[in-house]
Amino acid sequence: MKVPADLYYTKTHEWAKVEGNKARIGITDHAQEALGEIVFVELPQVGDELSAGDSLGAVESVKAASDVYTPVSGKVVAVNEALLSSPGDINADPYGKGWMVEIEMSNPSEVEKLLDAKAYEELLKEEA
Amino acid sequence: MIRLRDYEPLLNELSVPGRRGYYLPECDVPGKAEDYLPSEALRKEDAPLPELSEVDVVRHFSRLSDLNYCIETGIYPLGSCTMKYNPKINEYAASLPEFANLHPMVPVSAAQGALELMYKLQKYLAEITGMDAVTLQPAAGAHGEYTGLAIIAAYHRSRGDHDRVEVLVPDSAHGTNPASAAVAGLKVIEIPSDSRGLVDLEGLKAALGPRTAALMLTNPNTLGLFESDIVEIARLVHEAGGLLYYDGANLNGTMGVCRPGDMGFDVVHLNLHKTFSTPHGGGGPGSGPVGVKKHLEPFLPVPVVALSESGEYYLDYDRPQSIGRVRTFYGNFGVCVKAYAYIRRLGPEGLKRVCEYAVLHANYIWARLREHYRFRYDRICKHECVAMPTKEMMDNDVHTKDIAKRLMDYGYHAPTIYFPLIVPEALMIEPTETETLQELDGFCDALIAIKKEALENPQVVKDAPHNTPVRRLDDVAAAKNPILNWRKLGNL
Amino acid sequence: MPYIPTTPEETRRMLSVIGVEKIEDLFADIPEEIRLKRPMDLPKPMSEAEVKRHMEELANKNKVLINFIGAGAYERLIPTIVPYILSRWEIYSAYTPYQPEVSQGTLQMIFEFQSLMCELTGMEVATASHYDGATAAAEAALMSCADTRKHKVLVSRAVHPQYRDVIRTYATGQRIEIVEIPIKDGRTDLAELEKLLAAKDVAGVILQNPNFLGQIESMAEAVQLAHKAGALGIAVFDPISLGVLAPPGEYDADIAVGEGQSLGLPLSYGGPYLGIVTSKERLVRRLPGRLIGATRDVDGKRGFVMTLATREQHIRREKATSNICTNEALCATAATIYLAALGKEGLKEVARQCVLKSHYAYEKLTSIPGVTPVFTGPFFCEFALKTDKLTPKEGYKGLADKGFAAALDLTPYYPEYEGAMLFAVTEARTKAEIDALAAAMGGLLA
Incomplete structure (x- = not known):
């Protein structure tokens, strides 16, 4: 199970990569493995305003659908449209080609409330 | 043994240009249809429908039907689906030409038989559920849920109670409950179950408040357990200003013994295609009548079937507080005819006996399986019980899905699986009252044999089914690249 | 008991496997205060033969009319x-x-x-x-x-x-x-x-x-x-x-x-x-x-x-x-x-017959003195008429008395078309039936 050290995490298994006032968001390796083969991804529209904890979209396997919640508030500035035709990228490369959206943060201090890699690893241990 | 064909081409693959399966009488009035219609309104090309002879059509559907399991084949123990035998007298009644050929817009004087049947069925269902008034309009259970919740929303609005928009739904509820609440524009609040598998009273209290519109409850719940705190639950919800909604999917587990109206429910929906023996048709049609207490009667959908003082049945449209229509005409009348015939055949004692034997049979299955499977709630149940594979089976990587598939090799349909969501690896078994002891034993023996296989030769279970017309299907490919009509088949 | 096969002997066997004495024990968790302590107030059971007769009697209380009403539901020829x-x-x-x-x-x-x-x-x-x-x-x-x-x-x-x-x-x-x-x-x-x-x-x-x-x-x-x-x-x-x-x-x-x-x-x-x-x-x-x-x-x-x-x-x-x-x-x-039975040609034929028969009926009815069309545009199989003498209610009832379901009153739905009556004609109607309807309508207006 990969948990890259340079990312932030949520208890609902999203990751955020923060650069300046932008955050790139996806679901974790653990989340993709729990879901199984992903067959469909639903994404927001560029320009949507989201608050931390809002659903930004969903990922679906054959038997389950999971909402994906944004860890931070702000405006959607990019979505990974490639996922619409190859949702399996999330399974193959959850932290790379499997990213879902980029958000321009309206409140960058929210990042401090997220889990770091170590805390997320602890969480995974507890849940196991 | 003769092996029946287990592969049937599609209609378009059977089509031969020039064949016809039905010939109309020759047109006895003159003219050319296209002359009466503006040319821009006409279709440019004929609809490319397949062309088959009558024999082609009959054989095609005959062969396809041979690929189905049905209630006449054997036990169909889907939990919460109440697959009971469909009496043939009911089918006869619904096909009577004076019912089957009756247009919904004829004058009511020409439909007195149909209206009398609907009126009486409304009364019977009100008595069975302990409610004051019933509409037969909803076409299915979920449609009934929507109707009931729309009534609840309209009731709160009529009292100026505009903040009551939250519907409490237990985590063990049918998926239709939250979905119907959402369609009715209400917000869903999930409430937890406790260690007994019943509504957690503390969780309920915490969720109740000035925003509560209603609590939706199935009783017996989806674990097959009776919510024995129901009187206290009803008191709490009513005190908080909310109403109680009864999901009637599991009425077979209490019918004649205790009634939702007496438990404190304000609204119920029933599934005539479950409790009242009408067939499921491979997915429908159903019928989802809704019953309400007096204070909600003004909100029922229009029209309501009523009886005038002069003794004529009529359709009452003069109901200013009604939520409006939820479908065309008056409901799935043909289904109502069957349910009516069923109630008349059984009478009050018979309907109570239905419940008693549905419960007896479910408990017999629990008692026979409890040494072999796990039961998280290992106690007397109502109309259904929820089993799980044991740890040793899971250690051999045999899961609920594998057990379900292997049952088919033994000639039995699988129970509902992976539901309710609060029981991992659930096998939800509802045998109904119409099964024989021998059929119940055969089904239990098969599950016990499968357990043995899971421990000794797990691969045979994991590869199941082996003997069905098709084997496990690739549902990932089906979802990734959906092929939803025959034009998209390619080389499949 | 109909539809419940389990015999008293089998009931006893099942109860003993469960480990309870009687069926009522399975309902012990239902609070006393909400139990129904009387039989449900429903008609007593009937044998299958009685149900059959009863259902036939109920069905016969409906009147069979020759149908010229559509409004979202259409009588059609259905292949056997x-x-x-x-x-x-x-x-x-x-x-x-x-x-x-x-x-x-x-x-x-x-x-x-x-x-x-x-x-x-x-x-x-x-x-x-x-x-x-x-x-x-x-x-x-x-x-x-x-x-x-x-x-x-x-x-x-x-x-x-x-x-x-x-x-x-x-x-x-x-x-x-x-x-x-x-x-x-x-x-x-x-x-x-x-x-x-x-x-x-x-x-x-x-x-x-x-x-x-x-x-x-x-x-x-x-x-x-x-x-x-x-x-x-x-x-x-x-x-x-x-x-x-x-x-x-x-x-x-x-x-x-x-x-x-x-x-x-x-x-x-x-x-x-x-x-x-x-x-x-x-x-x-x-x-x-x-x-x-x-x-x-x-x-x-x-x-x-x-x-x-x-x-x-x-x-x-x-x-x-x-x-x-x-x-x-x-x-x-x-x-x-x-659709499999009708196929490409059959469906086209059904549609054409609807057009022709409804237009024949339209001509027949509008040739009755005092009957006029409400709309002038092209139609498929349904059309609205009004008369100078009959209210729609009278037309609907008068025709029903003569054996026809026809002349649906549009006024409740379209007050602006007061007096309009809706007729539908499908492939299921014959020329003779249409002629009979026109004769009945003529009779009401005479």
Whole structure:
């Protein structure tokens, strides 16, 4: 199970990569493995305003659908449209080609409330 | 043994240009249809429908039907689906030409038989559920849920109670409950179950408040357990200003013994295609009548079937507080005819006996399986019980899905699986009252044999089914690249 | 006891395996205060023979009339094989195909239904069925709002009044605004439609063709106007009319819904009927209810499964595209058998006979002195008339007394057309019956 050290995490298994006032968001390796083969991804529209904890979209396997919640508030500035035709990228490369959206943060201090890699690893241990 | 064909081409693959399966009488009035219609309104090309002879059509559907399991084949123990035998007298009644050929817009004087049947069925269902008034309009259970919740929303609005928009739904509820609440524009609040598998009273209290519109409850719940705190639950919800909604999917587990109206429910929906023996048709049609207490009667959908003082049945449209229509005409009348015939055949004692034997049979299955499977709630149940594979089976990587598939090799349909969501690896078994002891034993023996296989030769279970017309299907490919009509088949 | 096979001896055996003494012990957890301590107040049981007689007596209280009423439900010639095949219990008593390996019959029949609906309408995808035409139209309205993220839907006043009622009921909960498009001479007023679209805040535009008044609408123009304003074009169609009329796919509708009762289902006093929901492929994830897809099994053999189920209530719960679970699968199967029997030529013939017989009736009735048409535009099989002497109520009752269901009063639905009576003529009527209707009408006016 990969948990890259340079990312932030949520208890609902999203990751955020923060650069300046932008955050790139996806679901974790653990989340993709729990879901199984992903067959469909639903994404927001560029320009949507989201608050931390809002659903930004969903990922679906054959038997389950999971909402994906944004860890931070702000405006959607990019979505990974490639996922619409190859949702399996999330399974193959959850932290790379499997990213879902980029958000321009309206409140960058929210990042401090997220889990770091170590805390997320602890969480995974507890849940196991 | 003769092996029946287990592969049937599609209609378009059977089509031969020039064949016809039905010939109309020759047109006895003159003219050319296209002359009466503006040319821009006409279709440019004929609809490319397949062309088959009558024999082609009959054989095609005959062969396809041979690929189905049905209630006449054997036990169909889907939990919460109440697959009971469909009496043939009911089918006869619904096909009577004076019912089957009756247009919904004829004058009511020409439909007195149909209206009398609907009126009486409304009364019977009100008595069975302990409610004051019933509409037969909803076409299915979920449609009934929507109707009931729309009534609840309209009731709160009529009292100026505009903040009551939250519907409490237990985590063990049918998926239709939250979905119907959402369609009715209400917000869903999930409430937890406790260690007994019943509504957690503390969780309920915490969720109740000035925003509560209603609590939706199935009783017996989806674990097959009776919510024995129901009187206290009803008191709490009513005190908080909310109403109680009864999901009637599991009425077979209490019918004649205790009634939702007496438990404190304000609204119920029933599934005539479950409790009242009408067939499921491979997915429908159903019928989802809704019953309400007096204070909600003004909100029922229009029209309501009523009886005038002069003794004529009529359709009452003069109901200013009604939520409006939820479908065309008056409901799935043909289904109502069957349910009516069923109630008349059984009478009050018979309907109570239905419940008693549905419960007896479910408990017999629990008692026979409890040494072999796990039961998280290992106690007397109502109309259904929820089993799980044991740890040793899971250690051999045999899961609920594998057990379900292997049952088919033994000639039995699988129970509902992976539901309710609060029981991992659930096998939800509802045998109904119409099964024989021998059929119940055969089904239990098969599950016990499968357990043995899971421990000794797990691969045979994991590869199941082996003997069905098709084997496990690739549902990932089906979802990734959906092929939803025959034009998209390619080389499949 | 009917339908309960377990004998007293077997009951005892089962109780002892469970470890209780009597059946009542299984209900011990039900609080005393809510138990029903009396038998339910229902009529006493009947034998099967008595039920049979009773049901026949009830049925005979209905009067058989020669039917010239449509209004969303049509008497048709139904090939005998349709009810015969449907009476196979392998078809009618199976459940929703949750276990595809033992449900390929149902699954393939529904896949064929979806395919036939696409062929008929020219649309790209069709669902496994919906409750009826009206609920299908309501779902289409909700789909258009979800897709465009707007909250206003325009519905032509010429759409079936009950459909409009149902759309309004559903819209109430969803806080969707429904605005009626006015009609002019029995057809949707497209100039008014254009005005209503000007603010570009509309999610969908719903027209019915042929409309409730029988008139043929300018569907292509209406859909174009909708698209120009960023709204979806939604058509409510009559499947039989598509034997001759342009299908929704040809005029670029985004969603097309209809009532499928005409495809082999008996009138049955209003139900069960068949909601047809079709759309462009782009909207497939927003469709309500079940979809069947083709795939392969582990041996490479073709088979069918329920697919894209994550849209549905049992997985998505409150976020599902619709709450529908039980649908009208058996009715969809009836439609599949009906269309298979009629085929390409048969359907065209049914549609043509509807046109010819209804126009013959129209000529016959309007040649009676004092009878005039209400609208002048082209129609498919339904038309409105008025007379200088009879109120619609008198016409409806007078004709019923003479054995005809005809002359439906339009006044409750369209006060602006006071005095108008609606007639429908399908392929099921003969020239002799039409002549008899005209004679009866003439008699009432004489």
